[in-house]
Amino acid sequence: MKKTARLILAGSLLTLLAGCGGGGGGYDGTMGSDYPKSKYVTFYLQVRDPYGEPAGGATVEIDGFRVDGLTSYDWYAIGPDGPPEWEGWAYNWAVEDYRVVIYEPDDVRRLRVRVARRDLGSQDAWVTISDLDPRVVYVRIVFTLGVGPAQAGALTSAVAEPEYLRPLASDPSAASQ
Secondary structure, three states: OHHHHHHHHHHHHHHHHHOOOOOOOOOOOOOOOOOOEEEEEEEEEEEEOOOOOEOOOOEEEEOOEEEEEEOOOOOEEOOOOOOHHHOOOEEOEEEEEEEEEEOOOOOEEEEEEEEEEOOOEEEEEEEEEEOOOOOEEEEEEEEEOOOOHHHHOOOOOOOOOOEEEOOOOOOHHHHOO
16 A cells, blocks of 8 residues: 555656756747747666666656656666667666756756665766757666776776667657657
């Protein structure tokens, strides 16, 4: 019963927070303007410990907002509902359709994605979404928690660098989103 209540609360919170695009902008409300625009980002995160195992129980924040519960202790694979180019890629945290608001032409939003677990520390990555991006953007990031500065050079994934997939509007998989 408690688990069901938590899932309902988490879903409600996600619905409220997913619309928080944050940031100001110069939009003056002029009639006929295409702004503000919404971009919808699907995040796939692979959050692991120094041994490459899933680092379950970590919190995830996007742009300062805690989102969609904790990372899983298990790996999941991107399936046929995800981008075909990434099918089979392992992740342990995901959120679909995170809304990013673009307020004016040529606007670029930088979102900090932070993962943290008390015993393994935290790590940040910066994701850039711009006015020129398609309406739907996919982002995947590998985070390795629990790696000290001396170990970071030995691990190629110690620095979290986002990888983007920006389907063209004519791509049938983008139209179904």
